[in-house]
Amino acid sequence: MEVTARAPGKIILSGEHAVVHGTTAVAASINLYTSITLRFPSPSETNDTLKLHLKDIGLEFSWPIGRIKEALSELDGIDCSTPTTCSGKFAESISALVEEQNIPEAKIALASGVSAFLWLYTCIQGFKPATVTVTSELPLGSGLGSSAAICVALSATFLAFSKSMSLDKGHQGWLDFGENELELLNKWAFEGEKIIHGKPSGIDNTVSTYGNMIKFKSGSLTRMKSAVPLRMLITNTKVGRNTKALVAGVSERTLRHPDAMTSVFNAVDSISKDLSTIIQAPAPDEISVTEKEEKVGELMEMNQGLLQCMGVSHASIETVLRTTLKFKLTSKLTGAGGGGCVLTLLPTLLSGTVVDKVIAELETCGFQCLIAGIGGKGVQVSFSGSP
Numbered sequence: 001m002e003v004t005a006r007a008p009g010k011i012i013l014s015g016e017h018a019v020v021h022g023t024t025a026v027a028a029s030i031n032l033y034t035s036i037t038l039r040f041p042s043p044s045e046t047n048d049t050l051k052l053h054l055k056d057i058g059l060e061f062s063w064p065i066g067r068i069k070e071a072l073s074e075l076d077g078i079d080c081s082t083p084t085t086c087s088g089k090f091a092e093s094i095s096a097l098v099e100e101q102n103i104p105e106a107k108i109a110l111a112s113g114v115s116a117f118l119w120l121y122t123c124i125q126g127f128k129p130a131t132v133t134v135t136s137e138l139p140l141g142s143g144l145g146s147s148a149a150i151c152v153a154l155s156a157t158f159l160a161f162s163k164s165m166s167l168d169k170g171h172q173g174w175l176d177f178g179e180n181e182l183e184l185l186n187k188w189a190f191e192g193e194k195i196i197h198g199k200p201s202g203i204d205n206t207v208s209t210y211g212n213m214i215k216f217k218s219g220s221l222t223r224m225k226s227a228v229p230l231r232m233l234i235t236n237t238k239v240g241r242n243t244k245a246l247v248a249g250v251s252e253r254t255l256r257h258p259d260a261m262t263s264v265f266n267a268v269d270s271i272s273k274d275l276s277t278i279i280q281a282p283a284p285d286e287i288s289v290t291e292k293e294e295k296v297g298e299l300m301e302m303n304q305g306l307l308q309c310m311g312v313s314h315a316s317i318e319t320v321l322r323t324t325l326k327f328k329l330t331s332k333l334t335g336a337g338g339g340g341c342v343l344t345l346l347p348t349l350l351s352g353t354v355v356d357k358v359i360a361e362l363e364t365c366g367f368q369c370l371i372a373g374i375g376g377k378g379v380q381v382s383f384s385g386s387p
């Protein structure tokens with residue numbers, strides 16, 4: 001029997017970076033997923049390795065189980081119902097296991113994802129041979145939360161076969177997790193995000209776990225119900241960047257200018273709160289929908305200005321802002337910034353011809369555009385084969 005879990009990426013509508021410093025942010029899941037399949041060898045197979053296959057990246061890694069045991073012997077018997085942080089000597093041992101795989105220099109950014117995999121697998125499943133396959137529809141390192149999606153999908157897959165979860169393994173198709181199960185796998189995913197982000201807020205793994213739209217502050221979530229169908233154009237500038245470095249940069253700026261940055265974070269907090277109120281308020285007619293969209297656009301513009309204050313915008317992001325402004329459309333970066341993806345609000349009454357023109361102009365700049373479905377389900381699991 002094998003198990004597959006899929007976890008969605010996300011967009012942050014407001015509050016990225018400031019949320020790491022304890023303020024409110026609003027995020028929604030998108031219908032692009034990372035999927036993980038776990039298969040244990042059958043009793044007739046003589047396989048004593050742990051294999052990781054990054055299918056769409058075209059890389060395969062393999063560790064003899066004996067080598068993992070030697071490096072992480074202290075994890076023997078760890079309780080998978082108690083999420084544990086990969087700190088100190090464990091981080092060093094995991095790095096050594098990853099270095100032994102000689103990841104090509106051009107793909108070295110994957111090392112932190114591979115480390116998160118090794119940590120979550122060993123803590124949850126122990127020293128069992130298995131093959132784990134990863135596929136992802138999300139661009140990596142672009143602000144759409146691929147790091148959280150992989151951590152959520154890994155945790156879900158590994159926990160699905162553990163004693164901590166009682167799932168209906170005979171269920172056909174995608175299965176939702178129960179509340180307690182979501183809480184546990186989200187905590188493990190957060191431990192994985194720590195390995196990739198350094199100091200994550202937890203918003204990305206939480207929205208990937210629960211789906212829909214959430215308001216998030218200091219580790220706790222409020223589920224939101226949008227009263228308007230928000231439509232966003234997502235433009236990927238294709239400028240690579242790394243969330244860990246950008247988050248660290250904002251923290252360093254905060255140390256240099258604590259009072260100014262506290263004011264910036266407080267302003268972002270107010271913007272996110274306003275945004276969540278507006279999005280959830282009933283909009284009985286076309287006029288109120290248009291008014292709402294105007295307010296959402298204005299808040300996005302204000303948030304973008306504050307992200308510039310934090311030092312996480314980029315020339316490519318500014319090009320998207322200028323291009324969309326020509327069509328009177330508002331945009332803001334989403335995720336960590338420094339390149340990556342930009343959101344543009346597409347009002348309900350905007351004609352398809354204008355949308356096509358904006359996309360065409362953005363694409364001539366070398367950017368990639370997509371309109372993703374917003375606010376779908378969170379993590380799900382599916383079993384196949386005989387038990």
Ligand SMILES: Nc1ncnc2c1ncn2[C@@H]1O[C@H](COP(=O)(O)OP(=O)(O)O)[C@@H](O)[C@H]1O
Binds near residue numbers: 112113140241
């Ligand atoms: N499918 C994947 N396979 C391996 N590693 C992944 C995958 N998805 C994400 N990662 C890890 O997450 C990192 C990107 O995370 P991050 O910089 O936070 O950007 P984002 O979360 O916006 O995509 C990658 O460099 C890699 O280490």
Ligand SMILES: C[C@@](O)(CCOP(=O)(O)O)CC(=O)O
Binds near residue numbers: 145200
């Ligand atoms: C910048 C931040 O707010 C969001 C990062 O999102 P992403 O990894 O760029 O998709 C960091 C965090 O909240 O952990």
Ligand SMILES: [Mg+2]
Binds near residue numbers: 145146148197204243
């Ligand atoms: Mg990330």
